[in-house]
Amino acid sequence: MNGFIKLLTENRISFSENEPMSRHTTFKIGGNADIFVTVKTEEELILAAGAAKAAGVPFFICGRGSDLLVSDKGIEGAVICLSGMEGVAINGDTVTVSAGQSMVGMCLALQKAGLSGFEFAYGIPGTVGGAVYMNAGAYGGEIKDNIVSARFLTAEGEIKEIKKEDMRLAYRTSIFQQNGGVILSAVFRFEKGDKAEIFNKMEDYMSRRKAKQPLEYPSAGSVFKRPEGNFAGALIEKSGLKGERCGGAMVSDKHCGFIVNTGGATCADVMRLIEKIQEKVLAESKVKLEREVIYVGR
Secondary structure, three states, X not given: OHHHHHHHHHOOOEEEEEEEHHHOOOOOOOOEEEEEEEOOOHHHHHHHHHHHHHOOOOEEEEOOOOOEEEOOOXXXXXXXXXXXXXXXXXXXXXXXXXXXXXXXXHHHHHHHHOEXXXXXXXXXXXXXXXXXXXXXXXXXXXXXXXXXXXXXXXXOOOXXXXXHHHOOXXXXXXXXXXXXXXXXXXXXXXXXXXXXXXXXXHHHHHHHHHHHOOOOOOEEEEOEOOOOOOOHHHHHHHOOOOOOEEOOEEEOOOOOOEEEEOOOOOHHHHHHHHHHHHHHHHHHHOOOOOEOOEEEOO
């Protein structure tokens, strides 16, 4: 670990020790990461990841922590955060976006350029890298609708480019969940549109989110993947679990597909509530809910 810290210091890469992950997840839950590294460039990422491997330090890549549930015991080794790797480059209808760019920031840049097709993403709280990793989607739109290619860092430390057709993009999944690749940037293509119309669509989607989702509480978004032919929230509500609590974790009474942190919730609280939901929905509706939220840590 000392060798890893020494290299970070020599290269002036920002890091902190024993960093509470509750500061870096939208759930506001999680114990300490041994080392929390914030990279601003691809070069810093490659250096940090290479140094961690050389020193035998396990590491986890994160963006803005919008789909994460971190163990109360924290994360062993290093967390390398890409949220400093921002940037949107627009060339006609082709847009290249850095992995750490916020989805909201990308939407605003596209609207300003009069490019349409990404309005559905306005309000999704994560980064573009995380969105590609999960093939994020909402309101009938998905990342796979407009993505052309991506650059990524392989588990062996090589930088490669991959075309859309090879990404295995499907509902909330991609090849990156199997190959261990770290997304560096992605290229998208959009259609020209009217700036005012694009803005109005974005505002409409944001209004719908505010009306239907419990944005007033910390959460990790939809806890479960959508079961085929059904909706997780509807099944949970049908099972009588609206408002169900475990400690500070509660099934939202606004949208049962969300578990919210009402104050002081622990990872253990959330996991107990997830298990209770899965058991009851399976018993009542014969549907096995699959967790969408990613659990990490000790």
